Amino acid sequence: MNELILFEKFFWFGFAALGFGILFNAPPRTLFAIWLGGAIGGILKIILLYYNKDAIVLASFTGAIAVGIISIPIAHYRHVPPMIFAIPSVIPLIPGVFAYRTTLGFIKLTGAIGADYNTILAETMNNGLKTLFILMSLAVGVAIPMHVMRKESAKNIRLIKK
């Protein structure tokens, strides 16, 4: 894998997350963390996809879990709830292209039944399910670290035992 391209992608994943941080009015003290979290989650997905091209759902899930895990120390350090940081950071993982292809597929399916109808149906189903499962895995992945810790607030999680 080309390291330079990987670094470039790291950079741009961060900006994709940062834009949403600004759009959702995240506090200024969390913006750098959002940039970094988006970049780390995204790059993890790219690396996993490099090793297994078909495992897009699993790769997105891993990226989201990474963001969820990072969000706990950030929540301590910056005194914000973990979701403030986690939601903008996982947005770059959202399957925009799959959602777009699903929409187009649905529109094509409303047309006349031609020879390639079955192919379009199969592709649309495939893209739609990918979109659905990636979205679910993002939401679950972000929430998992908090649930594993079995604490309702990140403030009760002690990172270093006293």
Place this chain on the structure above:
Amino acid sequence: MESSNTTEVKDLGSLLLDVGIMLLSSGASCSRIRLTITRIASAFNYHCYTTIGPKSVSLTLNQDDDNSLFNGMRSINQQGVNLKLISGISRLSWDVVIKNLSIPEIKNELNRLSALPHYPRLIILFLVSLSGASFCYLFGGNAIEMLITFGATFIGLFVRQEAIKKKFNQYFCVYFGALAASLFAGAFIKAGLPIDLEHAFATCVLFLIPGVPLINSFTDLIDGNIQNGMVRGINGLMIAFSIALGLVTAMHIYNFK
């Protein structure tokens, strides 16, 4: 003694309803709303029972002997996302526990938090457009496609903000935004530039994606707030549908296949 206690519980009750409504309207998940309200109530030694609807919060405050002291409900009509408010209220609830803030102090702090400004409009437009361009790069776009996506996102977000200002229905706002963005991106393709339709078209509407409703929907479902989770999920789907409708309109206008 009796009367001062009733005023305190009334003040606290309406304060907690304010907190709940502010959190709900700025996109917090149900468990967070319940957690924050309960945290503040228990700092004043009250038991608090809450019901959180899709657009309303109601609560009952009890003392140790289980006598109901306050019942109240409040509802909202406008929902947006404001992470600054959520983090501010979360901080405030810890201050209540640790520093024993009084009710007027909490009220002042809430007023200050709700008056906090958003980022300047130009910065929002610029950075969200930059994030649109990043998406375009990540999906395999080149520099020209990134520039087009930047412009399309800028115009789409501007149109959406104006539509929100004119108080259109929220799904209409999304539709107008998607339509403006995809019309702008499509114009370049129609003009004959060698651009991949998928890169420019699919990424110029990504700033509208309902990320917060969808993620909150699953968070609520996992926590067992099934009703709220379903409502938020359907809200997210409606927004996604509005985006698709905007795209389709533009594609039919330009006659793309």
